[in-house]
Amino acid sequence: MADDTISTKELIKEENLVYKKSKILTDNEFHYCPGCGHSTTHRIIAEIIEEMGIQSETIGVAPVGCSVFMYNYMDVDMQEAAHGRAPAVATAIKRLLPEKYVFTYQGDGDLAAIGTAETIHACNRGENITMIFINNGIYGMTGGQMAPTTLVGMKSSTTPYGREVSLMGNPIKMTDIIVNLPGTYFVSRQSVHTPANVRKTKKAIRKAFEYQALNKGTCFVEVVSNCPSGWKMNPVDSNKWMADNMLPFYPLGDMKVPEDQD
Amino acid sequence: MEEFVLMKGNEAIAEAAIRAGTDGYFGYPITPQSEVIEYLAAAKPHERTGMVLLQAESEVAAINMLYGGAGAGKKVMTSSSSPGISLMQEGISYIAGSELPCLLVNVVRGGPGLGTIQPSQCDYFQSTKGGGHGDYNLIVLAPASVQEMADFVSLGFDLAFKYRNPVMILSDGAIGQMMEKVKFKPQQPRSKKSPDWATTGKTPDRERNIITSLDLDPARQERFNEKLQAKYKEICKKEVRYEKIKCDDAEYLFVAYGTSSRICQKSMQMAREEGIKVGLFRPITLWPFPYNEIREMTGQLKGILSVEMSAGQMVEDVRLAVEGKVKVNHYGRMGGIIPTPDEIVENLKQKIIGG
Amino acid sequence: MTEEIIIAGFGGQGVLSMGKILCYSGVMEEKEVSWMPSYGPEMRGGTANVTVILSDERISSPIINSFDTAIILNQQSMDKFEPAVKPGGLLIYDGNGITRHPERNDINIYRIDAAEEATKMGSTKTFNMIVLGGYLKVKKLFKLESVIKGLKKSLPERYHHMIPVNEKAIHRGLEIIKEVATVS
Numbered sequence: 064m065a066d067d068t069i070s071t072k073e074l075i076k077e078e079n080l081v082y083k084k085s086k087i088l089t090d091n092e093f094h095y096c097p098g099c100g101h102s103t104t105h106r107i108i109a110e111i112i113e114e115m116g117i118q119s120e121t122i123g124v125a126p127v128g129c130s131v132f133m134y135n136y137m138d139v140d141m142q143e144a145a146h147g148r149a150p151a152v153a154t155a156i157k158r159l160l161p162e163k164y165v166f167t168y169q170g171d172g173d174l175a176a177i178g179t180a181e182t183i184h185a186c187n188r189g190e191n192i193t194m195i196f197i198n199n200g201i202y203g204m205t206g207g208q209m210a211p212t213t214l215v216g217m218k219s220s221t222t223p224y225g226r227e228v229s230l231m232g233n234p235i236k237m238t239d240i241i242v243n244l245p246g247t248y249f250v251s252r253q254s255v256h257t258p259a260n261v262r263k264t265k266k267a268i269r270k271a272f273e274y275q276a277l278n279k280g281t282c283f284v285e286v287v288s289n290c291p292s293g294w295k296m297n298p299v300d301s302n303k304w305m306a307d308n309m310l311p312f313y314p315l316g317d318m319k320v321p322e323d324q325d
Numbered sequence: 326m327e328e329f330v331l332m333k334g335n336e337a338i339a340e341a342a343i344r345a346g347t348d349g350y351f352g353y354p355i356t357p358q359s360e361v362i363e364y365l366a367a368a369k370p371h372e373r374t375g376m377v378l379l380q381a382e383s384e385v386a387a388i389n390m391l392y393g394g395a396g397a398g399k400k401v402m403t404s405s406s407s408p409g410i411s412l413m414q415e416g417i418s419y420i421a422g423s424e425l426p427c428l429l430v431n432v433v434r435g436g437p438g439l440g441t442i443q444p445s446q447c448d449y450f451q452s453t454k455g456g457g458h459g460d461y462n463l464i465v466l467a468p469a470s471v472q473e474m475a476d477f478v479s480l481g482f483d484l485a486f487k488y489r490n491p492v493m494i495l496s497d498g499a500i501g502q503m504m505e506k507v508k509f510k511p512q513q514p515r516s517k518k519s520p521d522w523a524t525t526g527k528t529p530d531r532e533r534n535i536i537t538s539l540d541l542d543p544a545r546q547e548r549f550n551e552k553l554q555a556k557y558k559e560i561c562k563k564e565v566r567y568e569k570i571k572c573d574d575a576e577y578l579f580v581a582y583g584t585s586s587r588i589c590q591k592s593m594q595m596a597r598e599e600g601i602k603v604g605l606f607r608p609i610t611l612w613p614f615p616y617n618e619i620r621e622m623t624g625q626l627k628g629i630l631s632v633e634m635s636a637g638q639m640v641e642d643v644r645l646a647v648e649g650k651v652k653v654n655h656y657g658r659m660g661g662i663i664p665t666p667d668e669i670v671e672n673l674k675q676k677i678i679g680g
Numbered sequence: 681m682t683e684e685i686i687i688a689g690f691g692g693q694g695v696l697s698m699g700k701i702l703c704y705s706g707v708m709e710e711k712e713v714s715w716m717p718s719y720g721p722e723m724r725g726g727t728a729n730v731t732v733i734l735s736d737e738r739i740s741s742p743i744i745n746s747f748d749t750a751i752i753l754n755q756q757s758m759d760k761f762e763p764a765v766k767p768g769g770l771l772i773y774d775g776n777g778i779t780r781h782p783e784r785n786d787i788n789i790y791r792i793d794a795a796e797e798a799t800k801m802g803s804t805k806t807f808n809m810i811v812l813g814g815y816l817k818v819k820k821l822f823k824l825e826s827v828i829k830g831l832k833k834s835l836p837e838r839y840h841h842m843i844p845v846n847e848k849a850i851h852r853g854l855e856i857i858k859e860v861a862t863v864s
Contacts, residue, residue, distance in 0.1 A: 119526045122397070125537075134535045140524035142396045143537035144389065145419050151386040152393035156524070158377045159349050159399045163526055181389070184382035331703050331713065331833070357719060442719070503742050504700065504715035506707050590740030665745040 098298020147178025189246030398523025443661025689753025813853020
């Protein structure tokens with residue numbers, strides 16, 4: 064109905080504003096595929112940094128993988144780490160600049176395969192950093208190879224007939240390992256495939272940043288995500304597939320909540 | 326006035342690190358250099374200067390801690406021995422490719438592989454010709470005494486920050502384990518200022534700082550490489566260091582660094598007692614290598630013996646330096662065996678004078 | 681003056697610390713010094729040796745294969761280092777456990793039964809200081825007070841209460857060392 068349309072002039076009025084790009088996001092266009100969870104998670108992190116007012120106190124560490132160019136999008140000081148080493152890089156930054164907020168952003172290959180040792184030991188030492196772990200069960204950047212978190216039977220370019228346990232072992236639940244380490248303070252697994260989940264994820268990541276100021280240990284948030292290109296699905300189908308297949312194996316929720324909080 | 330103390334080379338490096346105002350040491354134990362981290366742990370550097378000390382989970386983690394700390398503008402260092410330094414090579418390449426300053430110490434042991442824990446100089450190629458991937462160079466300092474182990478810590482940091490480039494102290498198990506007297510410089514305060522490129526948190530008055538070695542655009546990547554090469558050229562022009570001993574009347578020359586140069590001094594005395602006019606040229610910077618300074622001596626020389634605890638690595642640079650104008654040969658021992666002064670004299674006679 | 685010494689015996693005999701005290705004594709008299717140990721697994725219970733060089737001049741090689749003095753504290757070391765003493769040089773040995781006594785006739789040989797004496801003194805830990813005392817008697821390199829100062833420098837402060845015992849051991853060494861054979 065013609066009555067429902069609004070003019071451009073009306074549209075840009077402040078009271079009609081429903082979404083605004085965070086100031087912490089640069090004007091560079093995301094290189095991520097349409098529908099990819101990376102973009103949403105970047106936005107969440109940017110919003111939290113803006114809302115907490117910690118731009119000048121934040122140092123991020125980007126991984127090797129799809130989010131290798133994260134520093135192009137976040138208007139904060141960032142370091143690009145070698146593959147898997149973000150927790151070691153962040154450890155030193157935080158220890159040398161203990162008043163700052165330091166976060167890592169890593170994919171499943173980075174955090175749960177090549178960087179397993181750094182992940183476990185940073186968490187075990189209880190480094191006061193925030194670690195964001197994007198788990199989409201596939202190697203996106205290199206073109207859809209098997210990840211350590213690829214589900215049993217799931218197809219990838221290196222498991223074209225599906226992941227076979229006898230050959231490739233089982234998918235690793237890294238966050239379930241991390242949660243058992245005494246060095247972690249807050250551990251949560253979330254997703255960004257529905258608006259409600261986005262809100263929950265934002266709440267979890269916000270806590271993971273806020274708790275850094277307490278110096279009580281590592282704050283770790285896994286974001287179970289999709290990879291439309293790697294999974295060879297459209298974004299809607301990929302989100303549905305994720306909910307049906309990934310979430311039963313990687314169930315969502317807070318996994319370690321500090322007793323002295325909430 | 327500081328007095329002389331007796332210390333192992335490894336301990337001297339550790340004490341000098343605290344005194345140089347180092348912000349952080351990250352390392353993983355390996356023989357024959359574990360005294361560095363042990364000394365630091367006992368010396369409570371955190372109480373003395375606020376220096377951060379961390380035993381990492383691996384050499385891989387340690388070098389990436391250096392990357393992070395250096396990227397934050399801090400004076401950071403590590404020490405290791407040959408197999409551990411091999412593990413670090415990826416990280417070293419990233420540090421060079423991101424133009425970050427840091428100090429690396431390699432107390433070399435015999436290789437290849439797990440090799441031996443005894444002293445060697447078999448990592449010359451690895452240190453001076455790259456080591457990791459890509460066109461890059463480390464500034465490589467070769468101490469020949471415990472005093473130089475101490476002195477090269479602050480020199481190394483000065484050079485690293487001057488050129489935003491990793492610097493390596495290339496020592497060996499002998500200098501690491503031996504004790505000599507050493508006098509330390511007074512305590513330097515840790516720097517309160519950060520370089521303007523460091524990731525310390527983006528303030529409104531500047532653009533964000535990014536530490537990365539990645540640029541997928543070939544044209545820009547080539548320009549960056551050209552910039553690196555220009556820097557290396559400047560280092561070659563300005564930072565060559567060496568020592569010449571009894572070279573004025575020398576007809577023959579030993580070229581040797583580190584432990585080998587000390588042994589060659591003895592060989593030189595022995596040979597001169599027999600009337601052989603031999604001098605010693607000791608490169609202190611192995612990269613940049615003193616090509617010109619050796620080339621300038623070719624007119625007076627009948628032959629050069631490069632003495633190394635290796636199969637013959639530096640000898641290639643000596644040959645490059647003299648451009649075929651003088652006979653050059655190599656004598657070395659491998660596998661952790663240190664050549665003795667008299668076998669060096671014997672080889673001078675056989676391979677250079679008689680041959 | 682340059683004095684090149686090898687001290688060799690079993691790990692645990694205090695070979696390395698004896699070398700260190702000698703070096704510190706040298707430092708007290710403004711000498712150049714170097715202390716080069718054998719290191720590695722052999723330190724743990726096997727043979728241990730250290731090359732000590734004391735000199736008025738800058739020391740060239742810290743690693744040498746002939747010595748002015750060899751202080752030999754077990755049979756293995758006797759076999760290895762007796763031939764390495766320079767002609768006219770000095771060999772000091774403890775007879776305890778020695779099955780083949782030194783045979784050369786072109787060097788000065790002294791014997792010091794320090795292990796036995798240490799047991800008599802009631803502390804086997806003083807063994808190396810008894811040997812050191814014997815060496816100082818023969819070589820007369822340093823003033824005794826420099827050695828005591830060196831000992832203080834060399835020992836961590838928590839062991840400083842041991843200094844009188846060690847001093848006594850050094851004196852005992854001065855007394856009990858015996859000449860076996862000398863040249864010239």
